[in-house]
Amino acid sequence: MIRAEFRKSNTCERLTMFIQRLFELGNFFMSWIKKHKRTTSIMGDCCCKNSVPDVFTYAPSSATQSANSPYENRQRSPKVDPNLVDQLVLEMLTVAASRVDTDEESPVSLVKLHLIADKEEGWIQMITSMVNVIPIENPFGPTAISILLDACPLPSRETVIKVTELFGLSSERAKQGEINVRVDRNICIVLGSLAEKLVGPNSIAMLTEKTLDYLFTFLVDHREPCLCLFALIALEKFAHTMENKIVIKDKLEKSGENPLLHLEKFADSEDNIWRQVGFCASWSLDNLFVVEGRKLSYEVVDMKDINAILNCQDVSEYLQISPNGLEARCDSYSFESVRCTFQVDDGCWYYEATVVTPGVMQIGWATKNSHFLSDEGFGIGDDLYSISYDGCRELVWYNARPTSITAVKPWAPGDVLGCLIDLATKEIIFSVNGQRLPTYNEIFEATKYGFFAAASFMAYQQCKFNFGKEPFKYAPEDRIFATFNDFGQLTDEQKKVIPRRLYLERLRHSSVKEDSCTLCYDDTACCVLEPCGHRGFCSVCTSMLRDCPMCRGEILNIRREAI
């Protein structure tokens, strides 16, 4: 689960509630801070020792005042000490990565960042701090930038342009001798996240010729793989806006050999960062920047001997799946999930997942009852019907409750997570590079069969799955197990990982029958609601209704009509 306070809706609600309280209950706020101070100091570093006055200084002075004179207030607001903002950003990172208890309140550093970012200058300061201080080696860093930007009020057009100018982007900057990888990587992530949120005119305004040159330079001279990667992702996100997409495509085509065609060759690289570059390049070529004459990856990939893959009919919207169906990646700020094609009902089964990135992923087992609530931050391990291990935060998740694991180190790129399910002995056993974690069996109280390999990904995470096509690196030795690949069967059609745009195109051409359910347009309408008598709904939809969709009348009985 993504921590409550980082979940989109909750963040907003809690924050607003919090701010209202701030205005209305000054005293209560003081005690809240004190309370929180205690809890945070127990966990080590207290993130708000001298912080109470700061919050008051930077909070809008009073409700009525800000309503009367929004701009005056804006101008009067003092500049926040940049060191303080830097410190808050770093604290937020630590808090996010280390704390796992679902606290009642948001962490103070996050609340304060929100207050600061609410003013346009403060927002710029927050961006500057994120760019300057988020360390390259922090596995939570890229995700944190995405999530923070998503949770803050969006800036005006002027502010966005100002920030873009502030970075001083150009191809010269990208080419200069001594490059600060951290800063430039963070700039690329910020640009991408903003482009994603500000689709439309503001995204166009940001993608000036200089911005484009800057990103493009990283794409063409490969001196730093991580810059190449995040520049490419930023371009993908700019391409969410049609006008930008045309400009970028044009630039790609005019630069001699399309750099993406070269980069996609890295998709099988042993180097974990180049491998990501290759994955993204290939995905862009299939989905966004389609090159005439290039066959789509799914048409050329070798699917021989592959009998179980990630199911592209059973995946949340933004997850990207490799053409062979065995690798997945998320670049969205939501928590994206997928299940495997092969269902396990009895016996003992094992698969391995090699993490390409070190960030938050929850990998394990799920039944079809487990829902992918990607936008709310719920994934595998966040309900009664799934269990997962997250090696970044070192937690086993079941029913949205984490259990800390101390026996192993946090995972690093290239590490192998082993996932074993034994339905005979009712055991689930995870292992990291062969080292076993404790056995889990709680999930079998609710579910006896119908399990699938499954995983959830936070932003910028990637993972490769081995369902038995390759030899396992750390095969369990204490019991006999089977693999999906040995027992799975897929038709040629099921083996095709078709780009999403082509799939949607197909759906659009399908037609709706006249007697279809008026809610899902899929099944035949056969139910009459009583006593109100409204009809036009199928049995599946009707089973989910609480009251009548037409008149909101109570449903006392459902009568099925003969079709």
Add this chain to the structure above:
Amino acid sequence: MAALPRRIIKETQRLMQEPVPGISAVPSESNARYFHVIVTGPEDSPFEGGLFKLELFLPEDYPMSAPKVRFITKIYHPNIDRLGRICLDILKDKWSPALQIRTVLLSIQALLSAPNPDDPLANDVAELWKVNESEAIRNAKDWTRRYAMDN
């Protein structure tokens, strides 16, 4: 969770073919559940002349649960808070699966024409709307000019 439901595809198609006057809703290139929405400020309202951007997301269990909508363009309105969230009953407890993206957008447009300070989300704005309506309207026009006309 499965492939994109037919209902979403068909609703989208109809939105494209017969758009709601004054509203554009375009699904994202990369996510058919995510719509970029632009609502024109209604005539004779303080939002006249403004173009307001919104995001609309269809959750997994749509249409059994309501679309999630928020304003991206800043707006001075008693029922819309500073994070752009909208206080509108059909987006909450009064949602019905018989409603559609189209009806939701129409309701939001109507909310711009008729702000309701008695059911506030932005407390400070609602307060001013009640005690000094002309000043509140002036603020709303100001914000419209500042944030909704620069595109």
